Amino acid sequence: MFKSLRAEIDGMMARDPAARSRLEVVLCYPGFQALVIYRAANWLWRRDVRLPARFLSHIGRVLTGIEIHPGATIGRNLFIDHGMGVVIGETSEIGDDVTLYHGVTLGGVSPSENSESQRNTKRHPTLERGVIVGSGAQVLGPFTVGECARIGANAVVAKDVPARATMVGIPAKSINTAQQQPRRAAEEPPFIAYGTPTGDIPDPVARALDGLLDEVHQLRARVNELETQAQDSGVDGVEDGEQRGESESADGHEHLRGKC
Ligand SMILES: CC(C)(COP(=O)(O)OP(=O)(O)OC[C@H]1O[C@@H](n2cnc3c(N)ncnc32)[C@H](O)[C@@H]1OP(=O)(O)O)[C@@H](O)C(=O)NCCC(=O)NCCS
Known part of the structure; x- marks a missing residue:
């Protein structure tokens, strides 16, 4: 007892x-x-x-x-x-x-x-x-x-x-x-x-951030892979695209000017 x-x-x-x-x-x-x-x-x-x-x-x-x-x-x-x-x-x-x-x-x-x-x-x-x-x-x-x-x-x-x-x-x-x-x-x-x-x-916010970081790493690896493939096959699209983008955005700014 x-x-x-x-x-x-x-x-x-x-x-x-x-x-x-x-x-x-x-x-x-x-x-x-x-x-x-x-x-x-x-x-x-x-x-x-x-x-x-x-x-x-x-x-x-x-x-x-x-x-x-x-x-x-x-x-x-x-x-x-x-x-x-x-x-x-x-x-x-x-x-x-x-x-x-x-x-x-x-x-x-x-x-x-x-x-x-x-x-x-x-x-x-x-x-x-x-x-x-x-x-x-x-x-x-x-x-x-x-x-x-x-x-x-x-x-x-x-x-x-x-x-x-x-x-x-x-x-x-x-x-x-x-x-x-x-x-x-x-x-x-x-x-x-x-x-x-x-x-x-585990903290749920930390877990979500970990998941996002993993995804960013995967996407970065995929972009690198695509760039290498593009260079190997002689496509010069990235630079062309950049130049086209610059001239388009210059035009765009002309259109926008005066509206705001
Ligand atoms: C239920 C309990 C055991 C959970 O503890 P825990 O595993 O540490 O859970 P967390 O504090 O991480 O809470 C997880 C989620 O449940 C919610 N939650 C926790 N206890 C809750 C309760 N009693 N009622 C409603 N929601 C509650 C939290 O707000 C949190 O929600 P979120 O994910 O949307 O932010 C604890 O909160 C509890 O109520 N213990 C009893 C304490 C008591 O009676 N004390 C008296 C001492 S004198």
Whole structure:
């Protein structure tokens, strides 16, 4: 029990640049406190002690601002950073090493008129291992967010998300480029605070410039090739053309003069 709590604290410290000591996490991190209360409430829930489980999780909500239904299934090392306003619904499933920021909802959609019939059906999302959900994001419905996917702040996600995708907007759309996708599952992206990578993710403007430079080099090589061919075959067109161009432009200037 204490070993696993220690591991949870270490996981939180590894993912929050602001955390300085284990004691600080225990005393000042509502995400940690909510998780401890959830573990106890979930223990009661699984033994069919339902009302005390709900009441305990309600106390957790009052103390931390984080509402976790005791029936939710949560793996190891969940990190809820800041926490206030997080809601995790009853049939949510959360894999290991998931990170949620404040204001995230793992919720259902459109409650049906017959809530009795819905009680035992899955209504909330499943987040696979390593998912990061940005602040204010709403993940609504009984679908799966694949491993290591990142959901942008304030996104609204209402359908399946592929592993390692980055989703932003309402409704959320993927912004992954081919270069950003790890080529193999083994190339697992490391955790990055706030889900925001720095470093070797290629800059799209630099990529576009690289492409243009390549094209310029190819065109220059082609022009050189054509000039060599023209000289070899004795065509003197370039110089003729230049002379014709000069006299045409002189005429042209005569026409334009006086118009502007
Ligand atoms: C989604 C996210 C993970 C993407 O990070 P990233 O890979 O570094 O992406 P970039 O910042 O390069 O943005 C790529 C594009 O998506 C847009 N974008 C990024 N996050 C967005 C968001 N949440 N909503 C809408 N658009 C977003 C950017 O404006 C950019 O658009 P452009 O290409 O037209 O300029 C990150 O922006 C995010 O929202 N992280 C959560 C942070 C959070 O919740 N912090 C709370 C800490 S207390």
